[in-house]
Amino acid sequence: MKITIDGVTTDVPAGSTILDAAQQMGIDTPTLCYGDTLTPVNVCRVCVVELENARTLVPACSRKVEDGMVVHTDSERVRTSRRLVLELLGSAADLSTAPEALAYIDRYEARPDRFGPDSLTVEQAVKVDNELYVRDYSKCILCYKCVEACGVDHQNTFAITVAGRGFGAHISTELDVPLPESACVYCGNCVAVCPTGALMAKSEFDLREAGDWREEEQTEVDTVCPYCGVGCNLTLHVQDDAIVKVSSPDDHDVTRGNLCIKGRYGYRYVQNRGPK
Amino acid sequence: MIVYGAEADLVDAVLRIAEFFRDESCGQCVPCRIGTVRQEEALHRLASDTAIGDELDVLADLTQVMRDASICGLGQTAANAVDSAIHNLGVLA
Known part of the structure; x- marks a missing residue:
């Protein structure tokens, strides 16, 4: 062509x-x-x-x-x-x-x-209803990426979709229930594709709230997920000698950027240092 | 084409048309979802003498971009009547 x-x-x-x-x-x-x-x-x-x-x-x-x-x-x-x-x-x-x-x-x-x-905005309270990721829809541009990742393109869980219409169109769980009561399996694949930070790991959100998120100081370490035999590649985002976020490379043949709840969020045992 | 009597309140007509398109937008694409809201807001400011300055430039940009970049015919024509009223009839201009 x-x-x-x-x-x-x-x-x-x-x-x-x-x-x-x-x-x-x-x-x-x-x-x-x-x-x-x-x-x-x-x-x-x-x-x-x-x-x-x-x-x-x-x-x-x-x-x-x-x-x-x-x-x-x-x-x-x-x-x-x-x-x-x-x-x-x-x-x-x-x-x-x-x-x-x-x-x-x-x-x-x-x-x-x-x-x-006085322009109308999508400003609203941040939804913090679980320990793994937060949803700040004041930052949502309605790109549909999270819906696609939750649906047929990646996870096939269908926990979220677009509800409403016009300027009121928004991302919602079924019947707008909180995430823990929804079909969400906390794979975080929606978080991985969100281009605006509307979906954000709770660890990153908490550090940003405290003024301690310093991306420029972070290092990235590639490794293999320690859980099952699939062998997904993980990229550990490390700050101050601690894992602050986990992602997976988009170009990895196995994951295509996707992980499950264990790979993306189950890392705290690595830094469970116990009482001094 | 819409025909109005000479005594018709065209400002009211334009505001109602803008409200209609804002209400009818499905919300899928950005030019229509947000553009129809900004169009109605700018018209309300012009109609209530609370303009902040460049409403007519904003409306001209919205006309071009909703027509050029919206997905469907609703967004592509959402500014037609407003643009026509401003430029052909001098409403709010």
């Missing part, structure tokens, strides 16, 4: 998306709801590009390449849409723990405060 992006023509395999083609050409395309282990839902609209002869912009993350497509990724029209989408997100949700979104806001010179101080 031949596609011309920003004046350069290239060949990509059939079935590639415009995003795949752009990445192959080294074009940095912003994405928020896209995840390389998830089915694209193309809802955030920050990856939109201009496709010649199309009525509207198209989402690069999900639009399949057709032979002869001519695409512009940095036209005024594209930049305007990306900027306004970022302004809308930044005006409605707290992006303070969303480094990618903040970087895009800088890149597109977006001004989320342009809508005024």
